Amino acid sequence: MPTNHRLSTLLDRFVTQLAGEIATRARRELGPAIGKRAARHKLDMRCRVAGCKNRSRGPRFGYICDTHQAKLTKRQQQAARDAWNEKREAGR
Secondary structure (H helix, E strand, C coil): CHHHHHHHHHHHHHHHHHHHHHHHHHHHHHHHHCCCCCCCCCCCCECCCCCCCCECCCHHHCCCCHHHHHHCCHHHHHHHHHHHHHHHHHHC
16 A cells, blocks of 8 residues: 555645646746736717717617617617717717
8 A cells, every 4th residue: 555655645746746837837928817807998888879868788789778779760779879980980
């Protein structure tokens, strides 16, 4: 049994050193990006219809508020988004 114990100890030590070396190299190669979230910009959640001050339900719903989703057709909603995008691009 002493042989198995020595072999087990040797393998444990080897695996620990190997894991440490892999982690060190990964940190060095990939830099600070590991484990940190990239900085995100805050989304503009306002409704894209001109003059509307309501909060939209986000990108999943095309940044159109509930009121305008009910009142406007899909084409009108897309036209409002396109107009908002053009106005935003002109302001940049």
